[in-house]
Amino acid sequence: MSxxxxxxxxxxxxxxxxxxxxxxxxxxxxxxxxxxxxxxYPLLLAGLLLILAPLWWMFAASFMDQGEIFSGKLALWPxxxxxxxxxxxxxxxxxxxxxxNSIVIAGGHTLLAVFFASLAGYAFAxxxxxxxxxxxxxxxxxxMVPSEVGLIPSFIIVSKLRLVNTYWALILPxxxxxxxxxxxxxxxxxxxxxxxxAARIDGCPEFGIFYRVVVPMSVPALAALAILDxxxxxxxxxxxxxxxxxxxxxxxxxxxxxxxxxxxxxxxxAIMAGSVIAVVPPIVVFLLFQRYFxxxxxxxxxxx
Amino acid sequence: MRKRRNLTAYLFIAPFYLLFAVFGLFPIVFSFYxxxxxxxxxxAIRWVGLKNYAELLADDTFRQAxxxxxxxxxxxxxxxxxxxxxxxxxxxxPWLRGRxxxxxxxxxxxxxxxxxxxxxxxxxLDPRYGxxxxxxxxxxxxxxxxxxxxxxxxxxxxxxxxxxxxxWYAVVFLAGLQSVDPHLYEAAMVDGAxxxxxxxxxxxxxxxxxxxxxIVVDTIGSMRIFTEPTILTGGGPANSSLxxxxxxxxxxxxxxxxxxxxxxxxxxxxITLAAALIQLRLWRSQSGE
Numbered sequence: 001m002s003x004x005x006x007x008x009x010x011x012x013x014x015x016x017x018x019x020x021x022x023x024x025x026x027x028x029x030x031x032x033x034x035x036x037x038x039x040x041y042p043l044l045l046a047g048l049l050l051i052l053a054p055l056w057w058m059f060a061a062s063f064m065d066q067g068e069i070f071s072g073k074l075a076l077w078p079x080x081x082x083x084x085x086x087x088x089x090x091x092x093x094x095x096x097x098x099x100x101n102s103i104v105i106a107g108g109h110t111l112l113a114v115f116f117a118s119l120a121g122y123a124f125a126x127x128x129x130x131x132x133x134x135x136x137x138x139x140x141x142x143x144m145v146p147s148e149v150g151l152i153p154s155f156i157i158v159s160k161l162r163l164v165n166t167y168w169a170l171i172l173p174x175x176x177x178x179x180x181x182x183x184x185x186x187x188x189x190x191x192x193x194x195x196x197x198a199a200r201i202d203g204c205p206e207f208g209i210f211y212r213v214v215v216p217m218s219v220p221a222l223a224a225l226a227i228l229d230x231x232x233x234x235x236x237x238x239x240x241x242x243x244x245x246x247x248x249x250x251x252x253x254x255x256x257x258x259x260x261x262x263x264x265x266x267x268x269x270a271i272m273a274g275s276v277i278a279v280v281p282p283i284v285v286f287l288l289f290q291r292y293f294x295x296x297x298x299x300x301x302x303x304x
Numbered sequence: 305m306r307k308r309r310n311l312t313a314y315l316f317i318a319p320f321y322l323l324f325a326v327f328g329l330f331p332i333v334f335s336f337y338x339x340x341x342x343x344x345x346x347x348a349i350r351w352v353g354l355k356n357y358a359e360l361l362a363d364d365t366f367r368q369a370x371x372x373x374x375x376x377x378x379x380x381x382x383x384x385x386x387x388x389x390x391x392x393x394x395x396x397x398p399w400l401r402g403r404x405x406x407x408x409x410x411x412x413x414x415x416x417x418x419x420x421x422x423x424x425x426x427x428x429l430d431p432r433y434g435x436x437x438x439x440x441x442x443x444x445x446x447x448x449x450x451x452x453x454x455x456x457x458x459x460x461x462x463x464x465x466x467x468x469x470x471x472w473y474a475v476v477f478l479a480g481l482q483s484v485d486p487h488l489y490e491a492a493m494v495d496g497a498x499x500x501x502x503x504x505x506x507x508x509x510x511x512x513x514x515x516x517x518x519i520v521v522d523t524i525g526s527m528r529i530f531t532e533p534t535i536l537t538g539g540g541p542a543n544s545s546l547x548x549x550x551x552x553x554x555x556x557x558x559x560x561x562x563x564x565x566x567x568x569x570x571x572x573x574x575i576t577l578a579a580a581l582i583q584l585r586l587w588r589s590q591s592g593e
Contacts (some may be wrong), residue, residue: 053414069427074435116323120319145573146528146572148552178321235419237534253417275424298409
């Protein structure tokens with residue numbers, strides 16, 4: 001066990017090895033001689049195919065005739081591309097209404113959650129006030145409790161407020177996001193105090209500082225939080241399941257699986273079409289704002 | 305002046321805390337109270353002491369749901385976390401082409417909602433018509449009824465969880481790998497350390513905090529798993545894939561036993577806490593050697 005045998009751990013090299021100069025970098029390059037690339041690329045390709053195959057199949061099946069889906073033969077490409085499943089989905093469901101509901105709910109939830117979290121995040125990052133530590137700790141503690149614990153009381157409160165089966169039932173409860181405060185506080189505490197002090201000396205009121213200085217300087221963090229919130233809310237299932245009772249109030253995420261219960265023959269083609277419609281918006285958001293996702297998920301994982 | 309500053313600060317946090325008090329804090333506390341009570345939502349709330357918890361201990365369905373949840377958790381975490389680390393190591397290769405695209409593809413399943421993709425997996429995992437069935441038969445392996453047989457139903461769900469969560473953990477690990485000080489590798493190489501020993505003595509200690517973070521986050525998430533089994537199997541067949549959170553939902557909104565459901569929710573908290581504490585313990589004793 002003196003000299004290491006080449007294992008997959010050979011792959012482990014710092015990203016900076018290519019830029020590093022001198023003997024260590026040369027050593028690094030030598031330990032990764034060509035043969036490894038012949039193993040690495042096929043492995044990577046296989047991994048990517050395994051990830052993409054189900055998504056591709058879902059897409060292809062949404063354009064297949066139901067008979068082709070259940071032909072018992074492997075079909076990765078529709079023999080005839082047909083739109084019938086999408087037509088069926090729009091007949092079985094108030095599809096446009098469901099999409100509109102999803103947009104209103106995810107959008108409203110995101111706006112409110114980011115606004116509240118940015119206000120509080122700023123206060124925790126840059127203002128000192130009695131009870132600051134204790135109040136922040138309270139948020140952290142409740143973040144550890146799974147949200148299912150509050151499911152029944154939250155349901156009771158929303159019922160008492162007569163908000164069941166309304167947009168507010170989905171927008172309000174989730175808008176108090178502890179994670180958002182945690183994230184924004186961390187980002188905003190890196191902002192320069194000198195700039196804030198200068199604005200204060202110029203007589204700018206505290207909300208003006210927040211609005212004119214802090215918000216513009218925090219756009220990357222606000223965008224990251226907004227995108228994660230939007231996608232999370234779009235994909236949410238349990239709370240909408242409890243809260244939204246009628247078809248014309250349901251989100252797309254909730255409406256599509258309900259098709260499984262529509263009749264004797266489950267309209268799988270239409271379900272695949274609805275599923276494709278439900279995954280496209282989050283995928284588009286992801287492709288447009290990819291770098292924000294990475295910024296968002298590593299918060300909390302990398303120590304401060 | 306100072307007082308005014310304080311007032312401003314409180315105004316900044318007020319909107320959040322108002323909402324937080326109603327929909328964050330109160331439900332947690334009230335649920336704890338309910339777990340010692342019997343209530344169907346309309347009549348009076350009747351205090352029953354520890355009865356709900358005593359009932360839980362004797363409840364076969366609860367025990368089955370607990371067992372299922374633990375299998376779903378261990379079953380996916382054991383293969384997935386090392387696999388995610390391997391993917392992260394791969395994506396961290398400095399000479400690898402298309403790293404950005406590959407990272408995006410691995411992350412993609414996590415962006416797509418559980419519900420629509422699980423619906424697709426319902427068909428993909430079908431032994432006769434599904435994509436996986438074709439692949440397995442192509443390799444000469446038997447087609448397995450992943451979702452319709454009590455022996456396999458949990459494992460069909462496990463496959464789906466791994467497919468969907470792998471990339472998220474890979475990206476988290478990748479962030480960890482990139483935060484390791486490159487000078488440590490150079491020093492190790494100058495000392496003549498081979499690839500494995502660099503991995504063992506530089507990489508692993510360097511990403512230890514992130515590994516622990518991932519394990520704990522995954523544990524917490526697994527204990528509350530709901531949507532995946534609901535869509536894929538509905539908890540069946542014969543409750544063989546019923547999760548704790550599904551049983552909680554059933555008791556709350558189908559049987560309208562709010563007190564009992566609240567007790568289940570606190571049982572989930574206790575189990576999660578126990579699992580996390582055990583992990584921290586093991587971790588300390590491992591890294592303290």
